[in-house]
Amino acid sequence: MNTNAFALRHIGPSEEDQNLMLETIGVDSLDQLIYETIPDDIRLKNGLNLDDPMTEHEYLLHIHELSKKNKAYKTYIGLGYHPTILPAVIQRNILENPGWYTAYTPYQAEIAQGRLEALLNFQTMVIDLTGMELANASLLDESTAAAEAMSLLFAVRERQQKKANINKFFVSENILPQTLSLLQTRATPIGIELVVGNEETFEFSSDFFGAILQYPGKDGQISDIKSFIGKAKEAQIKVAVAADILSLVKLEAPGQFGADVVVGTTQRFGIPMGYGGPHAAFFATKEAYKRDIPGRIIGVTKDANGNRALRMALQTREQHIKRDKATSNICTAQVLLAVMAGMYAVYHGPKGLKFIANKVHNKTATLAKALEQLGYAQTNTSYFDTLQIKTKAKKIKAVAKEKKVNLHYPDKETVTISINETTSIRDINYLISIFAEAANKETIIISSILETNNISEALQRTSKFLTEPVFNTYHSETELMRYIKKLERKDLSLNHSMISLGSCTMKLNAASEMLPLSWFKWGNIHPFAPLKQAKGYLTALKELEDQLTEITGFAATSLQPNSGAQGEFAGLMVIKAYHESRGDNHRNICLIPSSAHGTNPASAVMAGMKVVVTKSTSEGNIDVDDLREKAIAHKDNLACLMVTYPSTHGVYESAIKEITKIIHDNGGQVYMDGANMNAQVGLTNPGNIGADVCHLNLHKTFAIPHGGGGPGVGPICVAKQLVPFLPGNPLVKTGGEKAITAISAAPFGSALACLISYGYIKMLGAEGLTQSTKIAILNANYIKQRLQGSFDTLYSGERGRAAHEMIIDCRPFKANGIEVTDIAKRLMDYGFHAPTVSFPVAGTLMIEPTESESKAEIDRFCDAMISIKEEIDNASKENTNNVLKNAPHTLDMLTTDNWEFPYTREAAAFPLDYVKENKFWPSVRRVDDAYGDRNLICSCTPLEAYAEA
Incomplete structure (x- = not known):
């Protein structure tokens, strides 16, 4: 065992554990699982052409030497x-x-009260200083x-x-x-x-x-x-x-x-x-x-006991709900x-x-x-x-x-x-x-x-x-x-337990990737300083661009977009500029599958495009016949298709090459949402699939931490014909020969955060990156197998396999009076953040374990889910006073003299033995979102002041 290898530290399951997981899934080898998961016609024939991996020690010496060039x-x-x-x-x-x-974006407010308070302080500071x-x-x-x-x-x-x-x-x-x-x-x-x-x-x-x-x-x-x-x-x-x-x-x-x-x-x-x-x-x-x-707006509300609690307010106006009618992407x-x-x-x-x-x-x-x-x-x-x-x-x-x-x-x-x-x-x-x-x-x-x-x-x-x-x-x-x-103690982060969010890829953010962010010669360079003073940055950023270009199978990369949604917008604007350069100013139709992320239609509207939604089949795939029909109907004005691959439903669609060909045959370009790139790296890529541009979420696939909802970086990688239109900057020469105007304020966007992804790729190398993708698929399929019999998986590939994420159907539990939200809140009592709730299908959970979670942690999560299923089986519509409806259970509840629930304190707070070893206590009971939206308070001004007003 090479204990110097970064891949050993980044990838969770040991070789022995991998064999046990493969046995549970019912395949002989990891290669067999990958063969049964990814369509053969999109598999890469050759590996990635990247430098040999560095050890963590070698990388830190390298990045220190590079910093001296700044x-x-x-x-x-x-x-x-x-x-x-x-x-x-x-x-x-x-x-x-x-x-x-x-930490993740504070959608689960009960286990994010610390971050929410810090953000409420930020909002109050801004309100006070601006007078708004x-x-x-x-x-x-x-x-x-x-x-x-x-x-x-x-x-x-x-x-x-x-x-x-x-x-x-x-x-x-x-x-x-x-x-x-x-x-x-x-x-x-x-x-x-x-x-x-x-x-x-x-x-x-x-x-x-x-x-x-x-x-x-x-x-x-x-x-x-x-x-x-x-x-x-x-x-x-x-x-x-x-x-x-x-x-x-x-x-x-x-x-x-x-x-x-x-x-x-x-x-x-x-x-x-x-x-x-x-x-x-x-x-x-x-x-x-x-x-x-x-x-996002942080607002004050109350919890089930009437105590003050915080949560994200007015979410119905955001892109994940309103889609093409959202205020912004x-x-x-x-x-x-x-x-x-x-x-x-x-x-x-x-x-x-x-x-x-x-x-x-x-x-x-x-x-x-x-x-x-x-x-x-x-x-x-x-x-x-x-x-x-x-x-x-x-x-x-x-x-x-x-x-x-x-x-x-x-x-x-x-x-x-x-x-x-x-x-x-x-x-x-x-x-x-x-x-x-x-x-x-x-x-x-x-x-x-x-x-x-x-x-x-x-x-x-x-x-x-x-x-x-x-x-x-x-x-x-x-x-x-x-x-x-x-x-900090009020927030559940990755340093406590696995965060199994589908589509969000909460993987390890290695300490060696993070350390340089505090170093003087990386932090103290002005974005408009003369280029000769930023040679360290320019070297690292150029190499990162080349790495991402190689990984995606494209011709060039721009690091300027500083979020995934900005990357979507940038990609569409580059496509728009390409069409206009050919005299096709009228091309403004953007086809978007019904399963797409809410940012996709919002970005298309921002780019001045008209959204036409295409249907999905009952298996969760793009309805190819409907797509073809709409592409032909709009062929004179078709600008592009926005597609996520693997699909938002966690499936490698076998028709993807046919889909991209349909778009090209009708004069459009293919934009690929890179949200699920974690399931492509080293095994397939957007260029091979037939896309023309993709954005990458560096805060997902390439290890930049979520930071509780940012920073994110969303670079775009493009095919040869789109290279001339990559975004520029008015003060520093960047982008293509016919560069579109700026997408972000700085020429290279969030350059400091890009160092994290640079280190991630340098230390994993081609083999480590490819193995990471394989293990992400292994972990997802292991969870699918372990939960079989308790939860139905909504979508699978043609051979019954999940991609790197999976959707489990919780809608049948309504017969017992249990909603998917109840499962999310109950998971907090087991020490886990919920998977993605009701996206892309209402009443479901989307689970993504990532490659950096160990078999032991995944087993704890599966044990928790199976235990919750037993609790669901014991629930009924007639009796809402149960352990699921009352979740999460706080320390305050457990230590009161009066216990008026029909289950034990132990069942509430310590449902499985492992919880006793590492208990996380939610700091508030279930929050009341509707009350907070009806009574919008977005600063830390005392409630009495609002009452007087």
Whole structure:
């Protein structure tokens, strides 16, 4: 046994256990199982062409050496990204803690109360600083949040203004360049006309539905948003504001001036730049728009005992329910980063944030005065942290480069400098010396920082913020450490037990893959730094692109999309650009099977396509005859098919090559949803199957942790004809020769998180990746066999095998009065997170064990399910006072003097012996979703305040 091999540590079942599992399934070998599972005509004839696998030790040496190629210069570029100080207590206890980073999206609220509280803190922080009524639990980045704001204002215009034909949207010329690019990407497909101009000279007219301002602007100037919003209201134009969150400590909240939406990024609150991400964006708006707000909202409700509980609110407006009528295609948020940013506010509190903001502003003002003394013209009349210097940029650039300092040079006559939390007096003096040398003058030495205010009086903050106890309690490291631990104990994560979610692939996130995320030379690179300073990143990212291109069988890859849903949208926009390049502008029909993910139809609508749904057969496969009929009927306008493979029903459809041929024969392209790539790697691939583009969920197949609902990364891999259209960036050359405009704010999306997948592939190698896929299929079929007789599997392949996941049918249990939700809640008492509930078929559970779960853990899960089936058999419609309907059972219930249930405390809390060894206690009883939606509370303001209101 090679104990150095990473595959041995990543793959759960030992060789001996694999043989026992194969025996249970009834096959002689793993190869026989794979033969019976995957259609032979799509199997790869040759293995993957990848480097030999590294050991964990070798990989960590390699990634350390690679990090040395990154040059972490002092950076004052700004443009939405700043060096920060991540408090060590947050780094150690959240970023580096699998109790936080391996959790799943909090759909099962009773075992996610800690994360939900942390996100409620985040929402409260955003509401307070923006002055808005409602905030969501984060979005992907500032630029995509701005695009979502535009879409929201466009969506409400008809309903509230009765002006369906009004489609102009004003964009301040001082918007961040990456945001403008993304607004262009998102506006065109849905018929919005962007008008870019100066907000001070903008003519308010009735043919505009909305506007967006940058506060402060990209050059640092703070414009009079108060006057602009006032005039916009008179003209019935709604206004979004893209705001710098740290500046809002000193600047009055846009909500106080009547803004309709406020967006931005929380990267400044202690999150490393990471060459562009991941970072948590924020989105705040008015309660009147609660049904239109994108992403997830955390709300307060009550549990079965009437106690306060938290859960995700208003889920019926999300893409997994509303599909093509959803407010957005957003699926992945940035939960882990939102938790960290929220904890930064908890740790510093309002006084600490004021200290930091004042320090940044005062150092900026001190620098401004010194540069003016040197004879430089600083043109910003009102600013927070950014100076705009009119001078010969070339001279400054030459000296700054020599002294290893990054400034921003918007044009030949301008230099901007953005000061940040890490800037010291020494740094200020170093900056002054650069400008002195460029001017051939003696430098000025600063020994103290001015205390001043260069923000116009009308825009200075007077409203209070962060007055809630949580932001005024945990300011010592001891207290914050204990608070973080208190919340962590309320959450079930992968460090406790298997999370068997179908379609979500909750596999091992290895420590060796995660460690580099905390390293200085990976965290402190600005996404718009000169490319020569990011050679380590560019090497790793290029190799990752090549690895993913090889794995998918395509021609090229873009890492820019920073979530799976963004990847879907990017893939469709590339297909759209391809058709338009051939003069086929009319091709707008997107065929989508009825079993597809909810993000698929939502993404298609965002891309300006018309969705036509195709039927599924009773076996859960695509109805090929119906697909052919609709492809032929729409052949003149067919843009594409969106297909998931293996299917969302957990089956390798044998007709997949016939399906892709039908689409191509009728002029369309095939988009493959990469959600189930975990069942393809090394055995088949989208290119071999006949697809033209696929997105990959790096947070599923390629080991980026879910982080409680994000970060995610959703790169797209494309066939040769689509390569020229891969997405670009306005500041860093990326993408194809005919690149579409930006999909995400940063050129390489969430580059820091991409290192995880890079390490995963480097350490597994071709053989380890292929073996992982085989074991994922083995584990799923083992569960299928073990549950046979207790639960029926809804769909199987032609030889009776499941893919890497399976759907079990719980609908018959309604005869006993038991719903699938009751099984999900009861599993908590057994120490397990529920599998995927009621997707893609209502009343079912979709189970995916992944390759990294051991036979012992899978057996515990199967034992729990079989035990629950016995409990179902003993239940009846007439008696709802049973162990399933009352689940989950809390410690509070078990320790009360009164026990009024017709079963024992032991049956409630310790149904099987293994539970006694490692008991997880849900912290609340079953939550009341309907009550929370009727009484929407999305901040941690005390309930009494709402009652008084």
